[in-house]
Amino acid sequence: MTALVRPTHGRMIGGVCAALAQRFGTxxxxxxVIFLVSCLLPGPQFLLYLALWILLPSEDKVRHAW
Structure with a gap:
């Protein structure tokens, strides 16, 4: 399995959906689309996106750490 990091390429806003897609192989x-549809349901989806944006390291920062 791949590490959960926000990629430097393929980002739209923060790279959270791209990171999750890489992690789960989609x-x-x-x-x-799954995220946008989930926003129609009640729940903290937007807050979760913001939290992941803050907590997930960017791919370029992880690459420089090695």
Missing amino acids: SATTMR
């Missing part, structure tokens, strides 16, 4: 577009 396309970023599919993950974005």
Whole structure:
């Protein structure tokens, strides 16, 4: 399994959906559609997105750490 990091390429806003797509082996577009549809349901989806944006390291920062 791949590490959960926000990629430097393929980002739309923060790279959270692209990171989740890489981690779960699906396309970023599919993950974005799932996120948008989930926003129609009640719940803290937007807050979760913001939290992941803050907590997930960027791929370029992880690469420089090695």
